Amino acid sequence: MTAQAQGMDEGRGVQVLVTRPAIEAARWIAQLQAQGIRAAALPLIDIAACQDAASQAAxxxxxxxxxxxxxxMFVSVPAVRHFLMPNLALAPEIPALAAMSTRAWAPGPGTAxxxxxxxxxxxxxDAPPAEAAQFDSEALWQRVAPQVQPGxxxxxxxxxxAGSANAAAGRKGQGRDWLAQQIExxxxxxxxxxxxERAAPHWSPEQVRRAHAAVAxxxxxxxxxxxxxxxxxxxLPDLPLAQAxxxxxxxxxAAAARAAGFGQVRECRPTVQDVVAALGASIESAP
Incomplete structure (x- = not known):
């Protein structure tokens, strides 16, 4: 059993559950552990390539x-990975990046x-500056707006x-829709x-047990x-989030977490340093 899995089994030994997709979660866990924080993965989004012929043709x-x-504009790390990474079958058809003048926009440091x-x-x-209050489409627009000329x-x-096999279904999103409106x-x-494609995770009984143990x-x-x-x-509709x-x-x-019933919610920017700062005294008082 890996140290990460052992930490999850210990229940009280885990301070932070990283819910990002599995590949991203691994990097976050390593960085948090380097800061002395006990962390483990419990992904809440499964990521997969689009397999239908229409999407691949597009x-x-x-x-x-x-x-x-x-x-x-790449909305996320998975967007980069599934559009550009060379291990994908479609990637060799992309023109040499160095020969183009096309710019890439990233809403945050992970995507960049x-x-x-x-x-x-x-x-x-182009991405929001490191000191930006938030890493999102609004902060990105402040950086790239001068680039957008008519035409x-x-x-x-x-x-x-997953299951929404049309491009319109993929365009929903407050920040990205707002950005599209500014461009237009x-x-x-x-x-x-x-x-x-994004899908809900298919958790095993052991993962369900771990989720309940983490809340407790x-x-x-x-x-x-x-x-x-x-x-x-x-x-997990029966998970007692009022205790979480x-x-x-x-x-x-944060608003979505409060609406879902989380008993305590703190906001922080998506950097390891900000997560550590947001945890604050709860790190020192952890068993």
Whole structure:
């Protein structure tokens, strides 16, 4: 059994449950543990590539036209991974990134880091500054608004709910819809392509037991998506969230957590340093 799994079994030994998709959660756990925080993964969103022929055809078309866009906005780390990463079958059809003038937009540091790892040139990458109060579409727009002139074409790469096999279903999202409105108001043209699907997790009985143990142990649920909150209530409707504590990485996520019934909710930016600061004295008093 891994140390991470042992920590979950100990119940009270876990201070933070990372609910991001599995691949992202692993990096967060390593960074939190490096700060002396006991952390474990309990993903609330499963991520998968779109398998239907229409979605794959749309991705191929977007790849072929990538150099024709003024900018490409990647809504998340999975958006980067499923659109650009070289281990994907479609990726070799993407033109050489260094030969294009197209800019990449990232709403936060995690997405920006993923773009750099995928090979996007840093000189053509835009994201909110490190000191931004929030990492979201609103903060991104403050940085990129001068780039959008009449006729500019912007591609938004995003996900959709599993089972929603149409692009319109993938465009829902308060921040991203707001960003699209700002682009269009400035005379730009917004196109959307869906690169991945999000689904509720299929938890084993052991994972269900761990979730209940974490609530009883007063562990912190690190929430990075309002959809994750919805999936938690969908997956475990009987979980006594009034006894649970949450760290939410955006005010909209915090509002969703409160509406779901979390007994205590703290807001923080989605960086390890901010999570550690938000935990505050609860780290020192942990058993």
């Amino acid at each position: 991705l191929r078309q977007a790849h072929a036209r990538l150099a024709h866009y003024q900018a490409v 880091r993923a773009l750099l790892q995928a090979g996007w040139p840093a000189a053509r990458l 500019a074409r912007v591609l938004v790469v995003r996900g959709r709910e 108001a400035a005379g730009g043209v917004v196109e959307t392509v869906v690169a991945y 142990a007063r562990s912190w649920w690190l929430l990075s998506s309002s959809l994750a909150v919805h999936h938690l209530r969908q997956t 504590r949450a760290l939410a990485t955006h005010p909209r996520i």
